[in-house]
Amino acid sequence: MTTKRLMIIGYGAMAREVHRLLPTGLTLSWVVVPEAQVAATREQLGAGVEVLTSVAQCEGRPDLVVECAGQPGLAEHGEAVLARGLPLAIVATGALADEGLYGRLRQAAEGGGGRMLVLSGAVAGxxxxxxxxxxxxxxxxxxxxxxxxxxxxxxxxxxxxxxxxxxxxxxxxxxxxxxxxxxxxxxxxxxxxxxxxxxxxxxxxxxxxxxxxxxxxxxxxxxxxxxxxxxxxxxxxxxxxxxTSMLAALSVVRACRQALDPVTV
Ligand SMILES: NC(=O)C1=CN([C@@H]2O[C@H](COP(=O)(O)OP(=O)(O)OC[C@H]3O[C@@H](n4cnc5c(N)ncnc54)[C@H](OP(=O)(O)O)[C@@H]3O)[C@@H](O)[C@H]2O)C=CC1
Ligand SMILES: O=C([O-])CC(=O)C(=O)O
Known part of the structure; x- marks a missing residue:
């Protein structure tokens, strides 16, 4: 099986849990964090993961991008991901209450071919x-x-x-x-x-x-x-x-599994 590559935006409590539970076949290759966290995150993740401060710095093509960075993180990086034609799974869904941001993200997706997946997060149904x-x-x-x-x-x-x-x-x-x-x-x-x-x-x-x-x-x-x-x-x-509820992190893990599996449940 070829390994797919994941980018995580934000590396806080949820992202760490997601990283810990990543399904086999998906490798964390990039994380995007605020400038102040770069050195500590590099030390923590080692040489296998590129630690970036913007999506534009990524020279490869992630198979999936997941946002675990909170509302400011989605506002800062969402458009760049979608404009590049990448699938973006999000948990900071509250940012979409801002109609202007929602419109810009939709436009970036439509223009660039990306797709935004609103995850169920901490709830079901x-x-x-x-x-x-x-x-x-x-x-x-x-x-x-x-x-x-x-x-x-x-x-x-x-x-x-x-x-x-x-x-x-x-x-x-x-x-x-x-x-x-x-x-x-x-x-x-x-x-x-x-x-x-x-x-x-x-x-x-x-x-x-x-x-x-x-x-x-x-x-x-x-x-x-x-x-x-x-x-x-x-x-x-x-x-x-x-x-943050554990289920929110697990909904991100589920999105990671769905990126690998030809059958979606
Ligand atoms: N949909 C849902 O059901 C749920 C959604 N959430 C959302 O998920 C978010 C993450 O949760 P959790 O991991 O527990 O929170 P944490 O605060 O532990 O982690 C968020 C991380 O993202 C970083 N961050 C902030 N801004 C940016 C940015 N512009 N670019 C990259 N990274 C950034 C934060 O840095 P710093 O600390 O410096 O700000 C922090 O390290 C919550 O803030 C919430 O918005 C949470 C629970 C449920
Ligand atoms: O994780 C939770 O229980 C819910 C949460 O924080 C959110 O809706 O932002």
């Missing part, structure tokens, strides 16, 4: 939701609940005293578009649900911090001509970043 949309959806609600430590360093800190909570507290209600923008490391799923369903403005989002929570809980409730569905997913957080 996006296939069913997107299928349900074809028949017409009346309402979609997304609720996320995480431990206070998972909301640390986010906009939540300006809305609620995370250290003082003694019970589950809803600290934010709004639209998916606003949630994705206000919580760029925590509410990408809101945008994913919106993209699969009824859009950034019509999707209602509720965010909760619960001192008793040990998992990242995601609940999606959708109603439409197809009927109704309710999904609850209790994801284990990544050891090195409690904001």
């Amino acid at each position: 996006m296939d069913g939701l997107a299928a349900a949309r074809e028949g017409g959806l009346d309402s979609v609600t997304y609720e996320a609940c995480k431990a206070p430590r998972s909301w640390k360093g986010s906009h939540a800190e300006t809305l609620v005293d995370l250290d003082a909570l003694s019970e589950a507290t809803v600290f934010y209600e709004g639209t998916a578009g606003e949630a994705a923008r206000l919580f760029p490391a925590n509410a990408n799923v809101a945008a994913t649900v919106a993209l699969a369903g009824i859009g950034m403005q019509a999707t209602t989002v509720r965010l909760t911090a619960d001192p008793a929570a040990t998992r990242n809980t995601h609940r999606i409730h959708a109603q439409g001509r197809f009927g109704e569905f309710c999904i609850e997913l209790n994801g284990r957080p990544l050891e090195h970043n409690p904001k």
Whole structure:
């Protein structure tokens, strides 16, 4: 079997987990990181992986590019990947709440022949939701609940005293578009649900911090001509970043496997 070559944009908690679990047949050949991380990442990855700060520096042709760099990383590098005609799997889906960026990425893909794959990330059921949309959806609600430590360093800190909570507290209600923008490391799923369903403005989002929570809980409730569905997913957080669910990293690994396998499930 010929080995295919992967580029990862960003090399944080999720990317490391993806690297650890890469399927046989796909080799990590390039990573794109901020300038300040180049030396440490080179030391960590050794000579087999080229550490770059831009997609333009890559002289080869990756078979797949995955973005694990957060919303600023997708905004910085997405167009270059798509304009080069490469497949780009993304998890920082909340960046697509910015209509201007969304339009530029679409244009780059159309012009260059690339393809952007919006991964299901930390949730499940996006296939069913997107299928349900074809028949017409009346309402979609997304609720996320995480431990206070998972909301640390986010906009939540300006809305609620995370250290003082003694019970589950809803600290934010709004639209998916606003949630994705206000919580760029925590509410990408809101945008994913919106993209699969009824859009950034019509999707209602509720965010909760619960001192008793040990998992990242995601609940999606959708109603439409197809009927109704309710999904609850209790994801284990990544050891090195409690904001991020392990399933999000696993959805990237799945995309890597799909790039190798002639049968897509
Ligand atoms: N769709 C989904 O279900 C989910 C999506 N996510 C998204 O995935 C992202 C990554 O998660 P995780 O790995 O846990 O987060 P981390 O913060 O651990 O890693 C992100 C890494 O990307 C780096 N980075 C930032 N900007 C750029 C850039 N312009 N180019 C290259 N690298 C960059 C960061 O550097 P620095 O630290 O210097 O900023 C950091 O090293 C989250 O920020 C979130 O947006 C996360 C969970 C679920
Ligand atoms: O990983 C999660 O549980 C969800 C998350 O951070 C996001 O939606 O950005």
